[in-house]
Amino acid sequence: MSKKIGIVGATGYTGVELLRLLVNHPGVTLSYVTSRENAGMRVDAMFPNLRGYVDLTFSTPSDEQLAECDLVFFATPNGVAMKSAQVLLDAGVKVIDLAADFRIKDIALWEKWYGMTHASPDLVAEAVYGLPELNRAAVQQARLVANPGCYPTAVTLGLLPLVENKLIDLDGIIADTKSGASGAGRKAEVHTLLCEAGDSFKAYAVAGHRHQPEIAQTLSLMAGCPINPTFVPHLLPMIRGIHATLYAMLQEGNVDLQQLYQTRYAAEPFVDVMPAGSHPETRSVRGANFCRIALHRPGNAQRVVVLSVIDNLVKGAAGQAVQNMNLMLGFAEDTALRHPGLLP
Amino acid sequence: MSKKIGIVGATGYTGVELLRLLVNHPGVTLSYVTSRENAGMRVDAMFPNLRGYVDLTFSTPSDEQLAECDLVFFATPNGVAMKSAQVLLDAGVKVIDLAADFRIKDIALWEKWYGMTHASPDLVAEAVYGLPELNRAAVQQARLVANPGCYPTAVTLGLLPLVENKLIDLDGIIADTKSGASGAGRKAEVHTLLCEAGDSFKAYAVAGHRHQPEIAQTLSLMAGCPINPTFVPHLLPMIRGIHATLYAMLQEGNVDLQQLYQTRYAAEPFVDVMPAGSHPETRSVRGANFCRIALHRPGNAQRVVVLSVIDNLVKGAAGQAVQNMNLMLGFAEDTALRHPGLLP
Amino acid sequence: MSKKIGIVGATGYTGVELLRLLVNHPGVTLSYVTSRENAGMRVDAMFPNLRGYVDLTFSTPSDEQLAECDLVFFATPNGVAMKSAQVLLDAGVKVIDLAADFRIKDIALWEKWYGMTHASPDLVAEAVYGLPELNRAAVQQARLVANPGCYPTAVTLGLLPLVENKLIDLDGIIADTKSGASGAGRKAEVHTLLCEAGDSFKAYAVAGHRHQPEIAQTLSLMAGCPINPTFVPHLLPMIRGIHATLYAMLQEGNVDLQQLYQTRYAAEPFVDVMPAGSHPETRSVRGANFCRIALHRPGNAQRVVVLSVIDNLVKGAAGQAVQNMNLMLGFAEDTALRHPGLLP
């Protein structure tokens, strides 16, 4: 029997991407798609790519209606899901938050980075960090999943085999990351106008970015000791895609990295370890729920360079959320996610 | 039982797009993917988006092997399919040519525009022009389909209801068309480099373009009299998408165009008549097999402006070819084509 | 002695472009650069390209200070200049409005299209429409210049020789125009985000655009009878550049258009009639105060297609404003404007 799905806050890019992926999911029915500001508007009037696929109107969020769902996605700004999650969980609804409300276990740290008081700190401990490659079993049992950030997905998957096996100097990790502009969301702001972000390139938030503590938390858990990588994000003049260039120093040079990664990810449906010497392109995962990784050891014998690409809206957001939903609701993990990237 | 499919010349953009669409088709098996130049290379080494989906190696084209297929696509340059089609048809193989070899019925006209002698003029008469919205029944019976050009698809679908009903002045039709750079193919040429075609816009081939006689032929057939529209193509600084802005003068002002178009296309799975006053965006059909149309009557009472968008690689090439294949092989017409556009 | 220049509302794209052009003008000094919202901020903190060239801080607009200037540019939204122009003119200051306040002579028509009551209708009659190719002598004598709109500049220069000489059917003119996103200004809006306007193409305002009556007014004046062209604007996925594709029917076929245009524009420093058969690219005028024009007569004997390109921020706004300033203040017309376009 088809599962009833709700999406809260579906007017942003992760929202429309959830809709694009879910319309072809054979096991679910879209029941409610909410937007406080656009209630009453047809969904396909805002997103014409969905004409013929989504016959729904944005409704005002209502806990009562959402409680009828089997699972609810929050594709809302930070600070929204934490206010409604408890009510839904109490009603037996499973919840996936695509924002950051349940990602950071240290409440004080979260409050510092996100600039607000956490409304349901008790749920943070329960929430499972929804990176299936790390927490698959826990996701399957979870009521509440914190869907990872886009940068953390690309960085963590890129470093995971090295950190799990403590093969690198944990002090000197550098994550030089680049993201398409859709990572900034569908917000009326000057700095992401075509005329501002187009045909140009810059770093941003070098002094500190909210995804740094999220990455640090996951790496530290994997290593069993504190890791505090240098994390520098940049804005690409394009729409979709993250490329993480990861630098580390091997503790010893005598490691077959290619074999290590291939073995670690052999059973993973959505992580692709490319042949040695490859240079993954973000477009190879455009619209697709993949992380493609390539390994390099240039010049300096101990230096390793890992290249990791995802589509920030898919494996970095909505696709990973559907992957988590599949695990939580008992569907095959790749349902509705078996599509090649759009190239060119 | 699964149908065996061959693709000749699969190293261009229509080739990789055919592959992207067909990997999820439940009724077909990719048997041969040929490339004279790249024989021996893995397909997914050239197109990494297909890693995990296509486990094939480019082979040298061989009529003997292709004759084992149920249907063969030619995604080759102009002038290739016309040399092999007869052999394959004789062997009982159905053929879809994505190039122009069988589009123009007037052999002399074709030879003038394409600069070569036609190798199989007899087949031109048999070939069905594969615009399902016009020739569905014939396509279903066809052995040989000439897949329409990208501009002709957008222009013809945009004008069809007006021309079929002779509602407009047939002498003054203007098609101002704009295409993304993928229409020029995956060829090493200076004028389509990112640094030449990017961040700029220009018209080209204003003196004459091969798609003009193709459009003229179809419109003339629909109207039953010669039509010779003014056709001006332009190159957009983007990858996918065609936008046709079509200008005509109504014979009389008292027509409900919106109703006319909605009725004409009511049963069409891949033509979407948008609400009056809409402005279709090419991105709404990115990667999707749709033509979206909107109608306007600005200012001047008799003037009609039709806006028509497609993805040139999908409804303008590979998607339409798969739609034709579905009709020719007896699959549901929309098999493997039910996907929303990628937005943003 | 150096002329004192003020710029009101210099935080938009026409403002920064005025600054970029004027920093190398040997005859002027930038005295006041105002912005109500950003008063107190260094100009080069907002526009880092000006670091080392502009040592000014945005100030709050003050009629008293502006009255010290020799000439003031209004790079403000529509409706601002009309409130201050009289005061400045009374103080002997010359004024160039880059917005639309003084472009339309018919006050009622202006008020209909711009949705506000005109604050100084008396000045509209005095204002000179600042297209030097049409009104050079008047501009030289003017106290108040209405700088033309971007589309009207490209369209009018493209049609001028045909209309002045009444060589075409005045009823059937079509202007299919395409603009980069900078034409929409530096405003926080969703529809011009990189993720909305990038990698896509659409028409907009087909039902009616404010530049249509401006074009109609100029063409009608030139022809001495009412002309009401069909005008359809489109949004290009790039930053700078307008391309107008202009369609008309010659009254008789026996005209040497190339000669006509070359003669008409022979003495013009900023209009370039390209060789017959050319396809002007917008990038050839990127950052440059040029209009490049090419003429075509495809197929149909009476049909003429004119291609006209400008940089919307230069010849379509700030560059033309500087050209007007040079005429008004007695400088050589091309001072500070002699730079090739930035290609690639």
Next chain:
Amino acid sequence: MSKKIGIVGATGYTGVELLRLLVNHPGVTLSYVTSRENAGMRVDAMFPNLRGYVDLTFSTPSDEQLAECDLVFFATPNGVAMKSAQVLLDAGVKVIDLAADFRIKDIALWEKWYGMTHASPDLVAEAVYGLPELNRAAVQQARLVANPGCYPTAVTLGLLPLVENKLIDLDGIIADTKSGASGAGRKAEVHTLLCEAGDSFKAYAVAGHRHQPEIAQTLSLMAGCPINPTFVPHLLPMIRGIHATLYAMLQEGNVDLQQLYQTRYAAEPFVDVMPAGSHPETRSVRGANFCRIALHRPGNAQRVVVLSVIDNLVKGAAGQAVQNMNLMLGFAEDTALRHPGLLP
């Protein structure tokens, strides 16, 4: 009296950029612009942005004619200048090579990276590495200048104050660099087509890039000991601009980096040290001969991150070449180079 200038191989992007800059230089006359392949073609037929500025035709390169010049630029592929330089120098002509022929002092190393035998190894020792910020006095005296590579310019200027003062761990330097596609030149190749390089991002040549030994040579000379930085280049989906993100570890934390850089570059006309905490955008130097630098010390106390941007065709090629020419011919160093970047 005006100096006579020749440009050999002016059909690439550095060639057209030299022309764009030199047309406004008051002290030079363009005498010869050569292209073996396009001899007889007007320069402005290939580069229409130069219409009205360059009234020359490409000629076949001739040592005899070039010997009449005061200075000749080689904007040719690697391996061309080394064959002609000696003849020109013997004739008293000064030479600036924009390619790599004279950049690497170690002939064997050069031959390994560039895959050819050096034709004039004796001149390599004489050639001055044309980074004025490092070698101004030597450039002023030079007959032969090796114009630096684009990446080396951005990286070297970004690291210079740190390396000169040996403030950082010289073993762990990382240069994560990103370049627009114009760095690959105006060559008919598939991988830099709009449809390949557009709307995507990737690293390339991670195993080794020719600019790595050039950077290593300069840094080693500055430090007085061997430095072998990790250098990873990436391809940006845009035309112009390089962004270098440079990582190093300070030997001790107690350094005022901002002061150090401001002092080092205080007298430099084309290096701009931005305020602490800035994020330089490549567009701020689009078309301009600037290097903009910003300094960051995020998180980890000893970690320093330097952001350095240039326009690869200007400060990274043609602009720097003109700067060197000005020094060699006795013009003011900034002649023809005083223009703000084109923003937006």
